[in-house]
Amino acid sequence: MTDYPRVEADALLENDLRMLVRLSIAEDLRDAMDWTTVCLIDADRQGGCEIVPRGEGVCAGLATLQWIVDEFDASLEVTCLQEDGSALVAGQAIARLTGNARDLLTCERTILNILSRMCGVATQTQRYAEVIASTKSRLYDTRKTTPGWRLLEKYAVGCGGGHNHRSGLHDGFLIKDNHLALAGDSSGPIAASTAAKKAIQWRGANVEHLVAPTMVEVEVDSLEQFRDVISTNPDIILLDNFSLDALREAVEIRDQQNSAVELEASGNVTIDTIADIARTGVERISSGALTHQATWLDLGFDWFDETLS
Known part of the structure; x- marks a missing residue:
């Protein structure tokens, strides 16, 4: 992994x-x-x-x-x-x-x-972490940290049994809706698949300047957008505020089309919802609550x- x-x-x-x-x-x-x-x-x-x-x-x-x-x-x-x-x-x-x-x-x-x-x-x-310990899902933090405390709080997440997501903008590609909107033109935002292909290509051409491992992750907010991105072969697809049924469907599509891509669920992750999210089959669950609600x-x-x- x-x-x-x-x-x-x-x-x-x-x-x-x-x-x-x-x-x-x-x-x-x-x-x-x-x-x-x-x-x-x-x-x-x-x-x-x-x-x-x-x-x-x-x-x-x-x-x-x-x-x-x-x-x-x-x-x-x-x-x-x-x-x-x-x-x-x-x-x-x-x-x-x-x-x-x-x-x-x-x-x-x-x-x-x-x-x-x-x-x-x-x-x-x-x-x-204890709530999802019996599942295959891993728990990740986010960049929703106290200003100046980023590494300290992420270190503490590791002490508590969680995993660290990217530490900053410098050590990973995470394509979000704002990137798509601002990379577009008067006709609208660029497609997530287009952005993913560009990031993967850019990473290959500039690998000597990047912090390893530099993964390409793409955020999607619908199954339609997910189907468009899965074929581009990013490292991770972030499923933003998906319902449980949509998460399960995304996992099924991924298993059939590109099993190497990991899926990350994010949004509305609380101590009460995380177990149901983990049971959908996603590999990764990220939650800002690990830091901003502690x-x-x-x-x-x-x-x-x-x-x-």
């Missing part, structure tokens, strides 16, 4: 994370100081805390914890007690931080904000005395 690359805890993710942390530092400190902490806490006071979930869920974001601490230039030792993708148990610590108490207090909110968001996305993804997982700092002599 050819697929879009999975987002990993690599240099690209680290770069995005560090930029977000720098923004967080600017929001909290504005080239000044954490005056409450400076006022009340001695400069050489040592302390310790554990990051503890208040409820069940899926762990995501621990891979970023050391990067956050580094960006704060904090004198802290980081110990991860669990791994990203593992199950969270209420009250069971996932990481421990020890060191300068002022640094702990100053970076507390940024750490909790980032980890709570990522654990929330991972937990939401797992809920969806709620934060409640995490807290549980403090303990780490005074050093």
Whole structure:
């Protein structure tokens, strides 16, 4: 199976994370100081805390914890007690931080904000993935992500058992109705099949400039449009807001005419509808709800005395 690359805890993710942390530092400190902490806490006071979930869920974001601490230039030792993708148990610590108490207090909110968001996305993804685990359908995210958080949220989707769709406009062709309309002329939009052929041809002629694997995916909104596109041999056809009956018919047509093309269902995908969609036989189901409907997982700092002599 050819697929879009999975987002990993690599240099690209680290770069995005560090930029977000720098923004967080600017929001909290504005080239000044954490005056409450400076006022009340001695400069050489040592302390310790554990990051503890208040409820069940899926762990995501621990891979970023050391990067956050580094960006704060904090004198802290980081110990991860669990791994990203593992199950969270209420009250069971996932990481421990020890060191300068002022640094702990100053970076507390940024750490909790980032980890709570990522654990929330991972937990939401797992809920969806579990519903279709017994089918052949795979669960995908979308580009409906929080601005600046694209790779972090997609990494969290992977932690929750989902698959990553394209990370951006740079790593795949996805021909949508707006492309067809704007590529047309006064007589109307170009046909989806024409656009698909052009993209496939363009990919072949420019392969050295593309991020591999660069797939061609075409969005269709009717069975008529689907029949027109299937013969062009794209990698994926996205079936936008198809009814269950139309999805089943599209799968039957594909199986008869071009079994190599994968079908992706999108639109009106919720926790209540995803099982019926998966049972139609599509290989892929994409849902923006994995990110834009995810709620934060409640995490807290549980403090303990780490005074050093």
